[in-house]
Amino acid sequence: MTISESLSAYIDRYIHVNGGNYSGWYAGVTADPSQRLFEDHNVDKDNGFWKFEEASSSRQARTSEKILLGMGCQGGIGGGKNATYVYVYRITASTRE
Secondary structure, three states: OOHHHHHHHHHHHHHHHOOOOHHHEEEEEEOOHHHHHHHHOOOOOOOOOEEEEEOOOHHHHHHHHHHHHHHOOEOOOOOOOOOOEEEEEEOOOOOOO
16 A cells, blocks of 8 residues: 555545545645645534645645546645645535636
8 A cells, every 4th residue: 555545545534534535525735735725625623524634745735636637536636836734624515616
């Protein structure tokens, strides 16, 4: 198992514990997870379901993102300049994808 697979597996476990239907989750990469989650995507910091993890490189983050998208998470590749964080959140009526 590669580091990227380990990172995405860790996030995958979080998704399963908190509502496991991948299509109901959004995955992405960023250099600033707080900005991206709580301001750009409007995730509820206190009551929402969200997680982010720092990868060892932008390449690892992008590989982990690609794995999560391949599992069925919403989102798209290519965003986030110098992105070393992988993040997910459960999509709700108040989040912005």
